Structure formats: C-alpha cells, structure tokens
Amino acid sequence: MTQRRKDPGSRQQDVAAYLMQVGTASAQDLADRFDVSLVTAHRDLDELARRGLVRKFHGGVTAQPSSVFESNVAYRRQLAVEAKREIARAAVTLIEPGMSVLFDDSTTTLELAELAADIDPLTVITNFAPIVSLLQGRRNVRLIALGGEYNESHDSFLGAPCHAAARSLHADLGFFSFAGVADGGVYHQEQEIVVTKRALLAVPGRRVLLVDHGKLGRTALHRVAELPEFERLVTDSGADPAAVGELTDGRVAVTVAAG
Secondary structure (H helix, E strand, C coil), rough: CCCCCCCCCHHHHHHHHHHHHHEEEHHHHHHHHHHCCHHHHHHHHHHHCCCCCCEEEEEEECCCCCCCCCCCHHHCCCCCCCHHHHHHHHHHHHHCCEEEECCCCCHHHHHHHHHHCCCCEEEEEECCCHHHHCCCCCCCCCEECCCEEEEEEEEEECCHHHHHHHHCCCEEEEEEECEECCCEEHHHHHHHHHHHHHHCCCCCCEEEEEEHHHHHHCCCCCCEEEEEHCCCEEEEECHHHHHHHHHHHHCCCCEEECC
C-alpha cells in the first residue's frame, strides 16, 4: 500500500505506471493499493481512459490492446523487446548511407532508429516523438519532424498538419509496423492512427513492414493497406517460416531474423 497523495495528478501518474507494469487490474485492487476510495479509483481511471492511457471494462481496467484499442506507447515499449531488436538488426541492413528514410510511430521502428543513428549521412522523416528525441542534435542525421496534433497515448504527432507535411515530402525507404497482418492486408485499431499511417505510406518509394511473430495472423478494426504495397516483411525468429510463407503467399519478400 502506498502513501496517500494529495495531488490527484501525481497519484494518477503512479496508477498509470503500475498498470503499464501489470497490464490489468480491478478497480478495487487499485483502490486498496493506492489507499483511496473505490469512487476515487474510478475517477482516476476515468481520467486515464480519457487520455487514452488505459481501457476500462466492467470491474477493472487494462493497458493491454484489443481489436479496437491500441495500448499506450509506454506499455508497448515493454512488449516483445527481444523480437523487436532482432527485427531491427535485420532491417538496418536495408539502409544505406545517403538515404532518406521514414520511420512511423511504432516501437519497432524506434528500435531500428537506434541502430540507424550512426549511419552517415542519413535523412530521417518521422512523426514519432521518441525518435525525434533520439536523433536530435546528431550531426550525421538530417532530421525532419512531421508536426501535427500531439497525441499523448501514442507520443506522436497526428492529424491534418502532419498529413499536409507528409504530402510535401518523398523518402527513399519507409519502415512501418501495424497491430496485425492477416488475409493479405495490414490492420490497426484506431481511426486517427489509420488516417495518419495512410498519409505516411504515400511518402516513401519503397516500404518495409516490420512485425513481430505475435502480430502475424491477427486483425484489428481497420484494414489499412494491402501486403503488396510493401516490398518486404521483416519478422523475428519466433515466426514459423512456413506460416509466414502461407500468410504472404509470395506477394512480398520475407526476412525472418536470426535469433
């Protein structure tokens, strides 16, 4: 049990951090843990849900994704970490010095950006705040940040200003990740993210799809694009090569990263 906090904002920050760690909890569990009434616990959860940090359900709350809700970026950064690193190590070989590269607002592309940061020279286009923070000030990187409306849950910039900026640019290569890949297409849960991803897909001449094996065969509410729009799918060593081949059906090249 933690010490009662007088400041609701500080307590809600602690509740959010706890949910990022455990994934799911009941409202009563949170009331007990943070030494508040059940009414106050629900009020905190309503605020966190309003900010898009968690998803409420009857009797509890979760930071985990569903077919219509994408998890907060802080929670997603804790998932499938080694798989994302394997994918990044395989994908970085596709980037050559002097290229212009687009990274979308996914935690998998963040892993890739960390490996690509030393490529000299490199032009990077992104709407993802963690990538902007990672690359700002590097003399070898020309950084183009796509502005827009800041989304706290995704830690990225979205909306019409972002789309307008994207339309004015062209990149050699783009890296994207989605909530699921199935039935010859890629999927995502949230309409606002879908619209922005479609705008970003128009920027690069070549597109690479980065997805860990847990997303293969999964769908979500919105079908965003078709697999043939990507020249390559890169996944981790946990993927079954036969299943990946059946999923892609020869329509896109596949790289299964080494473990």
